[in-house]
Amino acid sequence: MSERPISPEVAASPSGAGVQMHASRLFVSWLAEQHASIAFTTYQGGKIFFVGVNANGELAIFNRNLARVMGVAVHEHTLWIATLWQLWRFENVLKPGERYGAYDRYYVPQLAYTTGDIDVHDVGVDADGDPIFISTLFSCIARPDPKYSFTPIWKPPFVSRYAAEDRCHLNGLAMRDGQAAYVSCVARSDANEGWREHRRTGGLIIDVASNEIVCSGLSMPHSPRWHNGTLYLLNAGTGEFGRVDLQTGQFIPIAFCPGFLRGLSFSGDYAVVGLSMQRKGSALSDLLLDENLAERGIQARCAVQVIDLKRGDVVHELRLGGAIEELFDTAIIPGARNCGSVGFISDEIRHTLFLRE
Template sequence: MTAASSATEFHASRLFVSWLAEQGASLAFTTYQAGKLFFVGLNSRGELAIFNRSLARVMGLAVHEQRLWVASLWQLWRFENALQPGQSHGENDRWYVPQLAYTTGDIDVHDVAVDGRGEPVFVSTLFSCLARPDPQYSLRPIWKPPFVSRIAAEDRCHLNGLAMRDGEPAFVTCVGRSDANEGWREHRREGGLVIDVASNEIVATALSMPHSPRWYRGRLWLLNAGSGEFGHLDLASGRFEPVAFCPGFLRGLSFSGDYAVVGISQQRENRSFTDLLLDQRLAERGVKARCAIQIIDLRRGDVVHELRIEGAIVELFDTAVLPGCRNPGAVGFLSDEIRKTLVLPPDVA
């Protein structure tokens, strides 16, 4: 099945639509390269439905009940579902409206998560720290790696990923152990780390540009992007256990039941994305890096479904699963629609 959006085409594998219907969920993903937030669902005829909105350099996503947090170039947005149970907006059974934004400035927000109190926490890659939004400041740092000597706008270790556990920040990923301006670039091939936030201990080393750590079903899962591998970490030994190979640079990990949803990207033509083990793995398998959303069966490690993306979009950043939602959409910023969208409390006549 194929769907088009502007200069981009989406090609769904044969049973991708059936899988969405079985899961009773829809998907969201971001591409900062194109500045787009996408929703993937099913229309009233059971066909693939693709919806997008433009946000500058959109990256991290976090789902909390029917609320969606979205990180963009200089703001952290909170989108709320404007629909009451049983309502619809045209074909959409969830209609996200931007109701709150924190102005962060360009602090390079990567992963975003929601804690046990329903409050956001995020990775500021530029400042090499975990932080919370603040009503007065661009960010309020709450943690930094033990080897980073101070909070500075230098992207010292390329801290990028955050895993929550029991409602609190638990693990982070970074590309390299460095305390100098962009020093991580010297460690791309096998200098990646996983750090325990509570203990400050480095629990895994020798990874290649790790991204998107997530705690799910009692395991720490992550994407070893520089080798194209999805897998989990043995916390006792610090050993990364690959589960599946994906033909692209991996970023963006979420889950639905027995399945992982991952984003893969084509490789940039610059030094940061070349000379990685991924190059060798792709050549061995006789494939080129692609841009796609892939669905991996956690029980077998097979890539069972795919939504391939071709055209103007070649890089993805994050993915999210929207449970209980068939066909989501959102208000945009570039037309009068946002001016005319009014959401009132249900008890207002």
Template sequence: MSETATDSGTPPLEFLPSRQFPEWLAENRLSLCFSTYQAGKLFFIGLQPNGRLSIFERTFNRSMGLWSDGQTIWMTSLYQIWRFENALQAGEVYQGYDRLYVPQLAYTTGDIDAHDIAIDAAGRPVFVNTLFSCLAQPSETKSFRPLWRPGFVSRLLPEDRCHLNGLAMEAGRPAYVTAVGETDVADGWREKRVGGGIVIDVAADRIVARGLCMPHSPRLHQGKLWLLDSGTGNLGFVEPGSGRFEAVAFCPGYLRGLAFHDRFAIVGLSQPRENKTFAGLPLDDALAKRGAGPQCALMVIDLKSGATVHWLKIEGIVHELYDVVTLPEIRRPMALGLKTDEIRRVLTIEE
């Protein structure tokens, strides 16, 4: 059903699409890109000329937050912020691929546990600096430049006080962020995993939703603030005014990574690690009631019905995903990596 291209001799991976998943990509003229920090991989999902899946991967340590407008991809990683640029002109093809993303620029941040990333109205990256509990931008001379931190966080210290993780933008400005707990002590969020999750309005520095379970991936789409209540396995939205979380769909996994295409949501599912962070979450009971185990997958949810209409299950060394972005009007994307000679031979000239 698929073809996989790699750069590093990755042990076998099996991608198991639902029967109509390739056709859904073709009908919507869409490709996908997702990250897995656990395996240190960036994956591109597209279509071969024969209509079968094309799966292309590159290795980047702890690849996490993603943002893309189709021409550019930004990605957070272990100690760097990366910018990829498409090297192909319209209608140009490279080895059968219609997008060739080149790692063009990297900011060295150090290991600050950077999570979500987005681009502001001036074209500058804004990312969640989880270790320092703040929003930040890359710096030309330092590890980062802090932009904002929650009012309840009293000092800018490398203590991961609230596990700030998700970022939603509106009109080119940071609008909302998610955090696992409203705490002001080092690593204090771990005691707030169940029911302590919050959503913060950045401009007002006001908590607009409480009672969540390890929320991630806030996104504004069609006038609603969507997010993943990761510890319960629910995709839903926050009702304005009341701040109540309205679940729309349950997915069998720990949720991280959310993108939209028209009326569809693409959600990343992970198999939780067997450690204290993921133990005792409501997700465990929800899966047990349904007689299911956690999956590693991308799932396509119809927002009108809440039904899972398509999926791509992943088996092998990859167990945890972090982020996903859509690549509209792109059929078959790929990227250059840093471990092959190919990156030496692809040369482009700025006109």
């Protein structure tokens, strides 16, 4: 267990594995003002990172290795984290005001559902505090099951059956009032990986309750989120963060971010967005994003950006370099200053005990 601080303008390697991070000048101050920490995941690097502020007012970076980690959901003192073949519940074992070393949140893995490799993307938490998730491989919303790999609870109306074929690349989940409200998918397809032929303009947002398509013509949309009465999303194939006008069905861009966008969370009047670099010859390339980047004379970057919802400006950034080039999800942990977690590999997990009083 270690804390890896970096100053706001100095690059560092918080993982010891060739990862550098560089924060914009006022990023630390913003984190302190929000009274929150940020978690973000990278399946490419197999890590979850916690970003906060240490006791000296410096940026604190903490990470743990998790196999192909993707979606993460925060619910009170719980983190639900999707990995290659499991859905994990990590629990904060500290009471309010209590610390464990440098940390005011300390997450311990307490429960895991074995799902198999069903390509879990976004994770949500319902009104009962139970997790639900997107299985992209099976094109459905599902729940973990104590006996089976998962229990499917919804699929798009144009998908004829549950099959391990990634037919439409269902990927994003927006929760509203404790219910699954909207999903994103790359195309209206009912064939094995049929979405790949429609990456530029085939993207959809679907209302789960009504089965209606509420927005279309998108390019690889990800991370729909309901926040303060508005449906936001990442139009990843164009590099645009924006909102959906549910009256007209139009996507309204708010900000351009130079990267393939995945992972959206909110802290008050700010959005936190994950940016990825593009893999040539992959689903992340040959998109309108390429043209938008060229028009602005920039290259795609790997970063976490903070966007002011009132002005549409990118106001803060944590840029990643080195071994990590792609992110998947972001999450805000409200009230947390500096987060840590038990790992699986060292003996530390054997000796970390927290007892009910």
